[in-house]
Amino acid sequence: MKGRYRHAAVAFAATLGLLGASALSTSAQAADAPTGKPIQLALIEGMSGPFADAGAAVERNLRFGVERVNAAGGVALADGRHPLELVVLDSKGSTEAALMQLRAAQDRHIGFVLQGNSSAVAAALIGAIDRQNAREPDNRELFLNYSADDPALTNANCSFWHFRFDAHAGMRMDALADVIAADKSVKKVYLLNQDYSFGHDVSALAREALGKQRPDIAVVGDEFHPIGRVKDFAPYIAKIRASGADAVITGNWGNDLTLLVKAAREQGLDTRFYTFYGNSLGAPAALGDAGVKRVIAVADWHPNAGGAASDAWYQAFRARYPAAQDDYPVLRMEMLVEMLAQAITKAGSADPAAVAKALEGMRFDNGFHPMWMRADDHQMIQPLYVMQMDKQGAPGVRYDNEGSGYGFRTVLALPASRTVPATTCRMKRP
Numbered sequence: 001m002k003g004r005y006r007h008a009a010v011a012f013a014a015t016l017g018l019l020g021a022s023a024l025s026t027s028a029q030a031a032d033a034p035t036g037k038p039i040q041l042a043l044i045e046g047m048s049g050p051f052a053d054a055g056a057a058v059e060r061n062l063r064f065g066v067e068r069v070n071a072a073g074g075v076a077l078a079d080g081r082h083p084l085e086l087v088v089l090d091s092k093g094s095t096e097a098a099l100m101q102l103r104a105a106q107d108r109h110i111g112f113v114l115q116g117n118s119s120a121v122a123a124a125l126i127g128a129i130d131r132q133n134a135r136e137p138d139n140r141e142l143f144l145n146y147s148a149d150d151p152a153l154t155n156a157n158c159s160f161w162h163f164r165f166d167a168h169a170g171m172r173m174d175a176l177a178d179v180i181a182a183d184k185s186v187k188k189v190y191l192l193n194q195d196y197s198f199g200h201d202v203s204a205l206a207r208e209a210l211g212k213q214r215p216d217i218a219v220v221g222d223e224f225h226p227i228g229r230v231k232d233f234a235p236y237i238a239k240i241r242a243s244g245a246d247a248v249i250t251g252n253w254g255n256d257l258t259l260l261v262k263a264a265r266e267q268g269l270d271t272r273f274y275t276f277y278g279n280s281l282g283a284p285a286a287l288g289d290a291g292v293k294r295v296i297a298v299a300d301w302h303p304n305a306g307g308a309a310s311d312a313w314y315q316a317f318r319a320r321y322p323a324a325q326d327d328y329p330v331l332r333m334e335m336l337v338e339m340l341a342q343a344i345t346k347a348g349s350a351d352p353a354a355v356a357k358a359l360e361g362m363r364f365d366n367g368f369h370p371m372w373m374r375a376d377d378h379q380m381i382q383p384l385y386v387m388q389m390d391k392q393g394a395p396g397v398r399y400d401n402e403g404s405g406y407g408f409r410t411v412l413a414l415p416a417s418r419t420v421p422a423t424t425c426r427m428k429r430p
Helices: 002-020 052-071 095-107 119-135 169-182 197-213 234-243 254-267 283-291 308-320 331-347 352-359
Strands: 039-045 075-077 080-082 084-090 112-115 142-145 162-164 188-194 218-225 247-250 272-275 295-299 371-373 384-391 406-414
Touching: 039 052, 039 095, 039 331, 052 084, 052 254, 052 308, 052 331, 075 331, 084 095, 084 331, 095 112, 095 119, 112 119, 119 142, 119 162, 119 197, 142 352, 169 197, 169 272, 169 295, 169 384, 169 406, 188 197, 188 234, 197 218, 197 247, 218 234, 234 254, 254 272, 254 283, 283 295, 283 384, 283 406, 331 352
Parallel strands: 039 084, 039 112, 112 142, 142 162, 188 218, 188 247, 247 272, 272 295
Antiparallel strands: 075 080, 295 384, 384 406
């Protein structure tokens, strides 16, 4: 194991050099390590409670990005180079606790807030940050969202102080609908989602997308369950079976997805799951053989996306986190940190307003994943992949997930230009 880790560490160092020629070109040439006062990033996430495993995965991915930026010289300001520092604040998965932690970050004058595992929490944080920034212009904050997918956050409820680095639910659903439309065996669909804003968005967006692309498909169930509180999904699986559905569309994530797919496996439900997060933490292992060729997921990237630069980035992540249970890389989280570092350097300041202006319209390419931050609504535009679960070693599945023996192959790759959504944002700028 020690020899394997040394080998992986060499791969990690080599990959830093590879990517330094592209995405980190401005900072990778730094001769000295950053010695200035750290620029703090407040991660407000559920590090305990029912979604603690998802919170821990977020921390790993963001810390990976912070370490890469710091290894390449940190960010350049007028007084020299400064490292980034990740400050982890536990929201326990609660909106109220998240707002308390936001106040703690404000008291510490931390200018950058990162969150994503819950659109409801994200909406509350954005509202609080808007009020804070108007009330105390000398203590402003910028909200960087890596996973909260409610389309309203970059549409009707858009904010100058909010940037989303994930595709929103409508963008993901459109990609899934392209695949569903081509699958003529799908005749009946069951919608099962968490009972909060994002889950309701998935349901509405699924109906809209199916109505446009496959009006012949019958929606035979449209159900919502309490988020994070269902321990046994067997009754839901029984309803799906009774409905005769040959496909399920779900936006579930975290433990709610893991328990759902475990129940499907245990009950022997023979249907397809079209998911937003079927490749997420713990899900492939929970599905096992029952998920092979039945589970479809959509993401901005996955390890089997292909290409030498993609492989090198993935190997660098695995070198940093070699344990099988930590094998859940989320590219957009690391790229969020790198783009933030570029924006701070471009602005020549860690002032949130200056950094926000630098982020607007910014284009970023790490050598295999070109993306840009749309200035109109602060929505990241990037490639999307729809993928199907299979056993490792099957065609297109070189890498598995978390040592499970199961991974995903690409069935549809959409370039960034084909994922651009319309927006209703009417942003007020300071």
